Amino acid sequence: MNGPTPVHLLTGFLGSGKTTLLRRMLADPAMAGAAVLVNEFGEIGLDHELLDRIDETVVLLKSGCLCCTVRGELADALLALHSRRARGEVPFFDRVAVETTGMADPYPALSTIRSHPVLRNHYRTVGVVTTVDAVNAPGLLDTRLEALRQIGAADLLALTKTDLAPPARVSDLIARLASVNPSARVMTASEVGAMDFLTEAGSLPPPPESARLNHHAGTFRADTPVTSFALEIEQPIDWTGFGLWLTMLLDRHGENVFRVKGILNLMGEDRPVAVHGVQRLVHSPVHLERWPDERRTTRIVFIVHGLDHALIEASFRAFDAMARRIAARGVSA
Amino acid sequence: MCSLCGVLGCDDHWTSAVARPGVYTHNSDRIARRREAARRLAVANALLATRRLRLSEWQGRSYVLASPTGSTRIFEALSHLWSEAGALAGRPFDPLDPSFIASIEAIR
Numbered sequence: 521m522n523g524p525t526p527v528h529l530l531t532g533f534l535g536s537g538k539t540t541l542l543r544r545m546l547a548d549p550a551m552a553g554a555a556v557l558v559n560e561f562g563e564i565g566l567d568h569e570l571l572d573r574i575d576e577t578v579v580l581l582k583s584g585c586l587c588c589t590v591r592g593e594l595a596d597a598l599l600a601l602h603s604r605r606a607r608g609e610v611p612f613f614d615r616v617a618v619e620t621t622g623m624a625d626p627y628p629a630l631s632t633i634r635s636h637p638v639l640r641n642h643y644r645t646v647g648v649v650t651t652v653d654a655v656n657a658p659g660l661l662d663t664r665l666e667a668l669r670q671i672g673a674a675d676l677l678a679l680t681k682t683d684l685a686p687p688a689r690v691s692d693l694i695a696r697l698a699s700v701n702p703s704a705r706v707m708t709a710s711e712v713g714a715m716d717f718l719t720e721a722g723s724l725p726p727p728p729e730s731a732r733l734n735h736h737a738g739t740f741r742a743d744t745p746v747t748s749f750a751l752e753i754e755q756p757i758d759w760t761g762f763g764l765w766l767t768m769l770l771d772r773h774g775e776n777v778f779r780v781k782g783i784l785n786l787m788g789e790d791r792p793v794a795v796h797g798v799q800r801l802v803h804s805p806v807h808l809e810r811w812p813d814e815r816r817t818t819r820i821v822f823i824v825h826g827l828d829h830a831l832i833e834a835s836f837r838a839f840d841a842m843a844r845r846i847a848a849r850g851v852s853a
Numbered sequence: 854m855c856s857l858c859g860v861l862g863c864d865d866h867w868t869s870a871v872a873r874p875g876v877y878t879h880n881s882d883r884i885a886r887r888r889e890a891a892r893r894l895a896v897a898n899a900l901l902a903t904r905r906l907r908l909s910e911w912q913g914r915s916y917v918l919a920s921p922t923g924s925t926r927i928f929e930a931l932s933h934l935w936s937e938a939g940a941l942a943g944r945p946f947d948p949l950d951p952s953f954i955a956s957i958e959a960i961r
Contacts, residue, residue: 523873635865758896760889760893760896763867763931764893764897764900764934767931767932767934767935768935768946769948771936771946772935772945772946772947772948772949797867803867804867804870804876805867805868805870805878806875806876806877807876807877827949831954832949834951834954835948835954838957838958839957841958842957842958842960843896845960846896846899846960
C-alpha cells in the first residue's frame with residue numbers, strides 16, 4: 521500500500537465500553553481491513569477474546585499498561601505486523617485500531633508511533649476516539665486526571681451507557697464534555713458508525729462554536745482546574761513564529777497542555793492550515809482545501825491544566841508580533 | 854535517513870514535516886526549505902539573544918547552540934532547542950513568564 525498505514529487509537533476509562541464499541545466497529549465492512557492491537561492490564565487478557573475475530577491481525581499487548589510498560593511492545597507489535605504483511609504472512613490490513621487500557625494516558629502511544637525512527641515511516645496516527653461512560657464519568661472528571669487526559673486527547677467522544685443514566689445527567693455531561701474538549705465531536709456510542717470512527721482528525725477543522733472563551737471545564741484538584749479556551753486572531757500570523765512559540769510552550773508546559781487544535785490564517789497563504797497536538801506531540805500540519813466558514817481568522821482551542829489563559833494569549837501575540845517585525849525587516853540570521 | 858537530503862539524522866520537527874499530499878510544509882523544494890531554515894534561525898536567535906545564546910546550523914543537518922563563554926550544545930531536531938537552550942542558559946525558557954514576554958515585546 522502507498523504511504524503510512526493509519527492508526528486509530530481507542531481509549532476510555534475502565535469499563536467505559538471500549539471493547540463493545542470496537543467489536544461493533546469491526547463488524548462493519550469499512551473496518552474489514554483493520555488489524556487490531558488490544559492492550560490489557562492484568563494477568564489474563566480477555567478483551568481480545570471478545571472481539572469475535574481470531575486471526576493473526578489481532579494482537580494482545582499483555583505486559584502492562586500501554587502508557588508506561590509496554591511502549592516497546594506496541595512498537596514491536598506494529599513492526600512485526602508491518603513485516604509480516606510485507607511477506608504475506610498475515611491477512612492484508614489497511615489500518616490499525618489500538619485499544620488502550622482504561623488507565624492509559626493516550627499521549628505515550630501517540631508519541632511512540634510519531635517518534636519511533638522506523639514506525640514513523642510506516643504508520644501515522646490519525647485519530648483518537650474516547651468512550652465516556654454516562655453513569656460514572658461525572659465522578660471521574662472530578663477525581664481522575666487520566667480520564668481528563670483521555671477526553672482532552674479525543675477527536676471523537678462516544679457516550680456509552682446513556683440508557684442507564686437520567687436524561688438530565690446525560691445532557692449535563694454533554695455540556696461538560698463540550699467545555700473540557702470543545703474541539704471534539706460528541707456522539708452517543710450507538711450513533712457512532714465506522715465512518716465516524718475512521719474520520720481523520722486533521723481533515724476536520726475545529727467546530728465554529730468552539731471559539732468560546734474561558735470555560736471552567738473540570739474541578740480536578742480544586743487549586744489546578746482543567747480549562748479550555750479559544751484564541752481568535754484576525755490578523756494573518758507568522759508561521760515561523762508560531763512554530764517556535766508552540767514548541768517552546770510544549771517544551772515547558774507540555775504535560776499541562778492536554779490538547780491544542782486549530783486552524784491558522786497564515787501570512788502569504790490563501791488556504792487555512794490545521795494544526796493539532798496532544799501534550800508534547802504535534803501532528804503534521806494539514807493544508808485544508810477551504811475555510812470552514814466566512815471568517816478568515818486563526819482559531820486555536822487549548823485544553824490546559826492550571827495554565828493562565830491570558831498569559832498564553834499575551835505570549836502568543838508577543839511572539840507573533842516579534843516574528844512579523846523580523847520578517848518585515850528581512851532575514852539576517 | 855533523511856529522505857530529502859540523504860544524510861543520516863534529520864530534523865523531523867512538525868514545522869518541517871516531510872512533504873506529502875495534504876501536509877503543510879516548507880520542505881517541498883530546496884529553495885523553500887532553505888528560506889524557511891534561514892527565517893527560523895533569525896527568529897530563534899532573536900529569542901535566544903535575550904539570554905546571550907546563539908544558534909547556527911551545521912551542514913543543514915544539525916543545530917549548534919553556543920553560549921558567550923564558548924559552551925556549545927549540538928542536537929539534530931528543533932524539538933530539542935528549548936530544553937537545550939534552557940540547560941545552557943541555566944534556567945528554562947518559559948513563554949508564559951511575564952518578564953520573558955516583556956523582553957520579547959522589546960525585540961526590534
